[in-house]
Amino acid sequence: MAARPAGHGRLQVSEAPATTSAGTSASSAAPPTPPVLPVPPVLPVPPVLPVPPVLPVLPVSQVPPALPVLPGLRELLPGGGLARGAVVTVAEFGLLALALAAGASAAGAWCGIAGVPEAGVLAAAGLGLDAERTLLVPDPGPAWAQVAASLLDGCELVLLRPPARAPAQVRQRLEATLRRGRGVLLVVGDWPGAQVRLRVLTQGWTGLGDGHGRLRACCAQVMADGRGEAAVPRTRWLWLPAEDGRVTAAEPIDIAAAGFPAARHLRAVSG
Amino acid sequence: MSPPEHRVMVLYCPGLTAPGREAARLFEQVLTAVTAFCPRVEAVEPGVCAFGARGPARYFGGETELAGRIIAAVAELGVQARAAAGAGAGAGAGAGVGVADGLFAAQLAARAASAASAASAAHTAPTARAASAARAASAAPAVPAASAVRPILVVPPGRTVEFLARQPVSVLADQDLIGPDLVGLLNRLGLRTLGDLAALPAGDVASRFGAAGETAHRLASGLGSRPLAVRPPAEDLSVTQEFDPPEPLAEPVVFAAKALAERMHEGLAARGLTCVRVQVRAISTDGRESRRLWRHDGLLSAAALADRVRWQLDGWRVPATATGTGPADANPAKAGPAEADAGPAEADAGPAKAGPAKADANPAKAGPADADAGPAGPGPVYGPGAGIAVLRLVPDQVVRVTGHQLALWGETVVSDRVARAAMRVQAMLGHEAVLRPVLGGGRDVSEQVNHVPFGEKMQPRLPAGPPWPGRIMGPAPGVVYPFAREVDVTDEAGVTVTVTGRCVLSAAPAWLAAEGGPPLRITGWAGPWPLSERWWDPAAARRRARFQLLTGDGRAWLAAVQDGRWLIEAGYL
Numbered sequence: 001m002a003a004r005p006a007g008h009g010r011l012q013v014s015e016a017p018a019t020t021s022a023g024t025s026a027s028s029a030a031p032p033t034p035p036v037l038p039v040p041p042v043l044p045v046p047p048v049l050p051v052p053p054v055l056p057v058l059p060v061s062q063v064p065p066a067l068p069v070l071p072g073l074r075e076l077l078p079g080g081g082l083a084r085g086a087v088v089t090v091a092e093f094g095l096l097a098l099a100l101a102a103g104a105s106a107a108g109a110w111c112g113i114a115g116v117p118e119a120g121v122l123a124a125a126g127l128g129l130d131a132e133r134t135l136l137v138p139d140p141g142p143a144w145a146q147v148a149a150s151l152l153d154g155c156e157l158v159l160l161r162p163p164a165r166a167p168a169q170v171r172q173r174l175e176a177t178l179r180r181g182r183g184v185l186l187v188v189g190d191w192p193g194a195q196v197r198l199r200v201l202t203q204g205w206t207g208l209g210d211g212h213g214r215l216r217a218c219c220a221q222v223m224a225d226g227r228g229e230a231a232v233p234r235t236r237w238l239w240l241p242a243e244d245g246r247v248t249a250a251e252p253i254d255i256a257a258a259g260f261p262a263a264r265h266l267r268a269v270s271g
Numbered sequence: 272m273s274p275p276e277h278r279v280m281v282l283y284c285p286g287l288t289a290p291g292r293e294a295a296r297l298f299e300q301v302l303t304a305v306t307a308f309c310p311r312v313e314a315v316e317p318g319v320c321a322f323g324a325r326g327p328a329r330y331f332g333g334e335t336e337l338a339g340r341i342i343a344a345v346a347e348l349g350v351q352a353r354a355a356a357g358a359g360a361g362a363g364a365g366a367g368v369g370v371a372d373g374l375f376a377a378q379l380a381a382r383a384a385s386a387a388s389a390a391s392a393a394h395t396a397p398t399a400r401a402a403s404a405a406r407a408a409s410a411a412p413a414v415p416a417a418s419a420v421r422p423i424l425v426v427p428p429g430r431t432v433e434f435l436a437r438q439p440v441s442v443l444a445d446q447d448l449i450g451p452d453l454v455g456l457l458n459r460l461g462l463r464t465l466g467d468l469a470a471l472p473a474g475d476v477a478s479r480f481g482a483a484g485e486t487a488h489r490l491a492s493g494l495g496s497r498p499l500a501v502r503p504p505a506e507d508l509s510v511t512q513e514f515d516p517p518e519p520l521a522e523p524v525v526f527a528a529k530a531l532a533e534r535m536h537e538g539l540a541a542r543g544l545t546c547v548r549v550q551v552r553a554i555s556t557d558g559r560e561s562r563r564l565w566r567h568d569g570l571l572s573a574a575a576l577a578d579r580v581r582w583q584l585d586g587w588r589v590p591a592t593a594t595g596t597g598p599a600d601a602n603p604a605k606a607g608p609a610e611a612d613a614g615p616a617e618a619d620a621g622p623a624k625a626g627p628a629k630a631d632a633n634p635a636k637a638g639p640a641d642a643d644a645g646p647a648g649p650g651p652v653y654g655p656g657a658g659i660a661v662l663r664l665v666p667d668q669v670v671r672v673t674g675h676q677l678a679l680w681g682e683t684v685v686s687d688r689v690a691r692a693a694m695r696v697q698a699m700l701g702h703e704a705v706l707r708p709v710l711g712g713g714r715d716v717s718e719q720v721n722h723v724p725f726g727e728k729m730q731p732r733l734p735a736g737p738p739w740p741g742r743i744m745g746p747a748p749g750v751v752y753p754f755a756r757e758v759d760v761t762d763e764a765g766v767t768v769t770v771t772g773r774c775v776l777s778a779a780p781a782w783l784a785a786e787g788g789p790p791l792r793i794t795g796w797a798g799p800w801p802l803s804e805r806w807w808d809p810a811a812a813r814r815r816a817r818f819q820l821l822t823g824d825g826r827a828w829l830a831a832v833q834d835g836r837w838l839i840e841a842g843y844l
Contacts (some may be wrong), residue, residue, distance in 0.1 A: 077576060095844060112594050120748050135693055135705055137700070138703075147699060152692075153691065153695070154686075154689040208795035210796065211779060214819060215745050215843060269648070
């Protein structure tokens with residue numbers, strides 16, 4: 001790490017002769033590192049995630065720890081993603097749940113959606129969900145826990161709305177399946193012991209007038225809490241979705257424009 | 272020209288001539304029944320089959336005797352079919368058998384026999400040569416009472432021309448090359464019967480009526496019936512394994528299934544065939560049967576097929592949970608879907624057995640049997656003494672092997688892991704339970720997403736390519752109700768808002784009331800956006816006016832007015 005800034009600096013001074021000297025100094029100080037090209041400090045965020053839809057099959061030890069989420073949702077989640085083996089709940093089914101699944105799907109994961117016959121696949125696809133890598137089980141019936149366990153064998157993310165309140169035994173068995181695999185269970189509703197709990201506190205749509213206009217964007221206040229790392233509640237204002245269809249953080253001025261006069265106050269309370 | 276000794280027997284089932292799946296299925300059963308008497312049968316047209324009568328007649332002791340046996344067999348089939356399907360006309364209703372020289376005459380004879388038996392019980396066939404005597408009564412214990420007259424008409428060898436001569440020319444109407452026009456013309460010319468036509472010189476008929484007339488003349492003269500195009504019976508490519516004693520554990524059955532699948536694959540490969548689907552049938556000793564079709568496409572190995580058998584046997588227990596909720600409720604201490612499996616399964620087998628005595632045994636085997644993660648699950652599936660008696664693999668939709676190749680681009684490869692997971696769920700809930708969404712065209716949000724069962728071809732119902740004017744722009748709703756919810760939208764005065772044919776609103780919508788909920792204040796709205804679709808097709812035509820409504824709780828809705836009713840189609844939640 002110490003050699004890296006030095007090499008960086010030299011490369012910026014002059015390119016061709018510096019590569020050799022940088023290489024020698026690096027080899028003496030630390031294991032040889034490839035010459036680092038000057039990189040602009042801040043990369044512009046690409047408009048849409050251009051991730052190739054290929055999921056490398058890795059042994060469990062090399063599996064990255066968390067499933068990626070859409071950039072706008074990163075701040076809400078500990079570790080900036082959905083931790084594998086974890087249960088994440090969303091209070092009500094809606095765009096937030098679909099956005100969480102869409103981020104993972106856009107990164108190449110298979111998604112299973114069980115028990116949500118009204119899932120708006122079109123909206124999810126607009127957020128980044130790859131419909132080709134989606135399995136739907138609209139009505140898992142009384143064996144929903146087994147269905148979810150089976151889906152978790154094949155899919156990295158399973159969005160599940162249990163048709164009934166899950167007894168502790170069923171929950172524990174499903175969580176055990178979850179820990180063995182490398183998936184994430186995204187539950188709509190309540191799930192005692194969930195690592196992260198997300199809920200939309202308020203939301204407001206823009207663009208619709210009194211007899212004119214059309215829905216354009218939705219500004220939503222999302223709160224996350226849970227256990228462990230996620231124990232401290234975090235609240236963020238998001239465009240869910242923004243006018244361009246992405247999920248981004250909303251600025252206070254946007255929130256006021258979206259018709260939330262109490263936005264400043266809410267923000268102050270939530271800390 | 273058919274040789275005079277070419278005797279043809281025709282079976283005519285008037286109830287099965289109508290097109291339709293049920294009739295075709297019954298006729299297939301009829302064909303199978305007839306194959307028991309004569310292996311080479313031609314299905315002439317729906318409800319009519321023909322075969323050479325000489326050999327089997329000699330074996331069964333005469334044409335009448337053979338015909339009687341076939342009628343009895345078909346009648347028995349018809350009784351069963353009616354009992355099963357509850358249909359009015361079974362396979363055997365009014366079936367007739369005719370025997371003559373040549374296919375054409377035999378067909379006429381069969382129709383005449385059928386009509387005669389249907390017309391009256393006492394009236395015999397018009398030729399008076401119908402074998403009406405119930406000599407073969409011993410062969411017909413299960414024949415329904417209607418067949419007091421046996422619907423059999425045997426035209427003796429060499430007398431076919433005589434028989435034909437009495438038939439009206441109208442019987443030619445449904446023959447190939449001869450249309451109703453020619454029949455009408457012959458009638459107007461005074462040629463009422465085939466005999467009249469046959470009496471004319473063949474050359475004159477040909478020069479006057481052309482090829483159609485020549486064909487008609489040959490048929491009327493008892494010539495020109497085409498030879499039978501019999502097909503050999505379909506080879507039975509299914510494989511069966513019987514378990515004696517019955518196998519109570521799933522694992523040995525799965526093991527046998529692997530060897531069985533190899534045998535089936537060998538049999539198919541030896542003929543250069545493969546199957547699109549394979550049906551796995553397992554019959555337990557208590558008489559229950561589990562049948563399920565699995566996608567095969569020539570891609571499944573024997574081990575993979577054995578896996579399907581395992582999932583099917585595992586899944587066999589799951590639907591029982593759905594039907595029998597009683598035991599699950601009765602044991603709240605060990606609640607959960609899993610351990611209820613064993614209980615209701617036995618409840619199906621015999622209500623008397625399902626009792627507290629069984630419940631004792633459950634907790635012990637609940638653990639490993641329903642853990643669902645392990646591939647084993649070898650717990651006792653059935654009651655004591657019961658088990659799998661027969662396992663049968665039936666190739667379905669057999670096709671020639673053409674090889675399989677993925678498309679170069681644009682086809683998402685479903686990894687084995689995902690396919691296994693999906694098929695496991697299909698084993699539990701059925702083929703249609705696991706869907707893959709396909710984005711296609713259409714104006715409605717629900718139209719644009721088609722759901723295709725996993726394993727089937729992914730093709731949208733409406734093409735996505737052409738533009739679809741009339742779509743609602745902007746973000747798509749996150750919640751799309753499978754069935755639109757009826758609501759009441761009222762104005763400030765509490766009167767339901769209406770939309771005229773010219774899209775004029777009666778008043779601005781102010782309140783949205785869903786069934787069972789408090790009315791919500793509408794804080795913003797837009798519309799109506801009219802949509803008139805498929806006016807050319809009365810069945811699919813729809814005229815609607817759509818709205819976006821914003822309610823006071825921050826949620827937005829996609830509503831539509833159709834036939835004066837307000838429907839919420841989707842929610843922006």
